[in-house]
Amino acid sequence: MTDWSTLTDACGSAEHVPGLLDRFEADPSGVWAELMDHLCPQLDTAFAASFAALPRLAEIATASSPEARSWVLLAAGAIASCSPGLSEPDSPLADFSAPIAVLHHLTDRCLSQAAEVEEYVNLLQALLSFEGVEIWDRSLDGLQSGEYEVDCPYCDVNIFVVIGQDDSFCCTDDYALQEVEKSPLLPARVQELKGLSRRLFTRASADGQAGLAHGLRYLFGRATCPDCGTDFSVAERVAAAWIP
Template sequence: MTDWSKLRDACGAAGHVPALLDRFEADASGVWSELMDHLCPQLDTVFSASFAALPRLADLALSCGGEDRRWVLLAAGAIMACAPSGDDVFEVFSAPIAELHRLTDQCLREAEDAENYVSLLQSLLSFEGVEIWDRCLEGLQTGEYEVDCPHCGVDMFIVIDEADCFSATDDYALREVEKTPLRPSTPEELEGLAKRLHDRALADGQQLVAGGLPYLFGRAACPDCETVFSVADRVSAGQMY
């Protein structure tokens, strides 16, 4: 039995968390932001109560469906994205994490749009302890990443959009700028996690996501100094700071 009074959340003692989880069960979309404010503020900080909530979140995900299940899985995924790979939380909470992974895998097969699909895919990776990419696939939703050149250090946009894929050092959304086309990997060049994600997206019928992954795991050229670099490496490097 969890003694919540001995645990902490973002506001201090966590004795109120079970009641918050009850309200989350009754109104997942309406209470999600409040729950995250307590258990995973800014989606990058966790507390002892955050991980203690995983068994309850797994039970909620199992007992509900549709949009409610998605909100539960996203909450648990955000928490697990803050757990370092190899952390003992994966052992202590192995059963609820396995259940959350199973349900996320199922939801991915049923996702109707790219935005929900990418969010759930990040949650799936978080339950597996895959670092960096349990947070950094969101650019496939928004259509852009902000990185710096590994040679000259200039800030640039990497745009991965259905209509156009390019790098630029000026704000392309405000005016016409010089665009340098990205250099996607071929499907045969993808390997490891990149290949797995690409194959999964294709199998799930997510053509937009599958189409963006070769660019994310491809190469770009700096418009200023013309240095060619790995897009994924620069996105990963941005998470190290």
């Protein structure tokens, strides 16, 4: 049994966490924000109590209705995304591998049924979190907002990479406010996609997320700095922003 009184969450002693999880089970969408304030504030910090909650979250997800289940999976995914990777000693991903396997399986099933692109991207990131995939479990939402901000690898200028359904380009000025000089993006050809990028593309295509699959080719494609003309990999610059 978990001795919650010995654990902490964002607000101090985790003694109240079992009660909070009971309320979350009864009303996942209504209690989600409060649960995250305690277990995963800003969706980027987790505590001992957060990881200790994963077995209960797996139980709640298993028992919940399809509508409620996404909230539970996204809460657990946010916590898992804060875990040190599987290669780290005492990684919570290894310590809680059994509930994480359950959460992964349920997310995999939910993903195929998610129609809204926002829900789809969030669940896809949760799926990657449960696998211990770093960076991309937090960086796919630019495909949903249609924008990434990166730095040029040569001249360091800040570049907006805009990946839209109708127009994809990069620029250095705020394109929302003014006419800007646009530099074209070069999407990866499908046969050039390898490893994770290939898997994400194949999965999104199979799940009927054609817009997302289209965006993935741009995210894993190339761009040219509008200021200095340096050619660069968009995905490498997105990933570089996460490395301190």
